[in-house]
Amino acid sequence: MFIQCTSDPIPGPAGADGINGVDGKDGKDGVSTGAATSTTELLANKVFLGPNVDGVIDASWADSQILVATTVVPDPGNNVFRGYVGQSIDAQIRAQYDSEFIYFLAEWKDSEETNSRDTWYFDPTTNRWAQESNKPVFDGAGNIIRDAFYEDKFAMQWNISEVASAWDTQTCYATCHTNDTEAEGFAHHYTSAAGLQTDMWHFKSIRLGKPVGQFDDKHIVFPDATHPIAGGKTRAGDAKVSGSHSNNVITLPLLDGANAGTNVKVPKYYIPGRSDYYWILKSEIDNGTAVAITGVHDNGMLELAGGGTIDPNTDLDFQRPAPLNANDIHSTAKKGMPSIFTAPIVGSQGDILCAQTYTGTGWILEYKRKLVTGNSDDVAFDTTKNYPFGFAIFNNAAIAHAIKPFLSLKFKQ
Structure with a gap:
């Protein structure tokens, strides 16, 4: 009406x-x-x-x-x-x-506005690099003691070939399933039968929207070996030639110390001299603005491609700051490294x-x-x-x- x-x-x-x-x-x-x-x-x-x-x-x-x-x-x-x-x-x-x-x-x-998505920081209590949680952290009483570190998003869903009688009356509820197992993640979107699909338009402010001006165009399908429910693989990216976002992470063996040889995860790239940044462009990797991280020591110090190091034990801006007050549950490292690098999508996905x-x-x-x-x-x-x-x-x-x-x-x- x-x-x-x-x-x-x-x-x-x-x-x-x-x-x-x-x-x-x-x-x-x-x-x-x-x-x-x-x-x-x-x-x-x-x-x-x-x-x-x-x-x-x-x-x-x-x-x-x-x-x-x-x-x-x-x-x-x-x-x-x-x-x-x-x-x-x-x-x-x-x-x-x-x-x-x-x-x-x-x-x-x-x-x-939420910008700090899964930001990398150095934890001096463990001497390891870690990422902020993308979900809220709760205490034993159920109070939020650490905010989620993610991004603001928007999505629409349209029918392509899902059963019309279901979609026309239920819209996105037609693909919403909340009876999945714990291993599958309890709740996901997928269609009602093989060969049926819907169109999901997904605005991701940090991964694509702000840096490259595109949605992540996806389609929802029925679960199969290629698209298992676990991990949300039934939300599949549309076809593409190149581009989109990738996780800014690399697994490297510790170079020294009692744990030498142990594999740990660290950021893959960072941009020297930059702070409060939330993505790295693929073009910045290609032109040398972003520098690859090639090694990690047991104390957390990082080795850089072409020489040089990052010592987060002396440059405290790579660590979480002390809370501003009792209500400060969203501060993170000023030089925290982005969780993603990204590039314009070429193809249907973009x-x-x-x-x-x-x-x-x-x-x-x-x-x-x-x-x-x-x-x-x-x-x-x-x-x-x-x-x-x-x-x-x-x-x-x-x-x-x-x-x-x-x-x-x-x-x-």
Whole structure:
């Protein structure tokens, strides 16, 4: 159902402003006076030429219908989403399309931008390099004593060939399974039968969105030997020629000490002189800006390609700082090394282009994809049809996501 805006303004974006309570680029909350809103339907406005995807809300969005939603983190059981269950996030989405592309504008509230994903730091108590946990750490009473160190994410899911009777009524619940074994991870997305698939669009702010301006385009399949449930392999990346993100980790034997020869994990690359950085570009590896780590001593000192060392026992910026106060559960090493290196994706996996802005109180995310890519792992949009879908927001979360199912994309003619 649409609620037509008449005399009363509807809180939401207008021009370059943001959603109510989320400042836009100009620092002001938006008030829309010219577009309808809906809580169930996303109506894509037909335009001659779509907007520039730059993370700034231009005037072309002012007349697009606004899908208004509150996403909520469900409880799949078995503490899978522990620390997140019940969290709600206000969001809204708009859409446009032209003869070639469909464009989306998503906005959601977020009081803190999360950048430090699985950051590497040196632990002087063990003399080993470690990574921050991507899930919250709890004490015996169930209180969070260490925040998760991850990234902010956004996702949408569309049907490609899943059974229509299930998808059309259940949307993303059609692929959500919460009865998996502990070894499998308890809960995962996969389709109902072999040969069926759905299309998952995954915005990952640190791994792809901010550094290279792309979504991670995936497809969900039925479990088999190539795509086991364990490890989430039923969420498969679309075909690609090159690019995407890789873990910044290497296993090396200790060079000396009582544990000489023991294999340990350390960062694979780092950038000299850089601090508070969250990714390394593949181009920075290729041009020598990033330096390879080639050896590790029992006291944690690292050997570098081309000579030189890093001694985290004397340069304390590689260690976690002392907490600022009792509530400081998210500080990590100033020179902590990124968990990933990344490069633009060439191929179907990278065919969703995006730009994003964190405003201080929330996210503005613009993205586009061809209506029809010609790839078998992508949904093909026919502008005469409707497309049931769901979307999710991950607030500093690896897997816990606030969801909004039972929605429908329609194309204005």
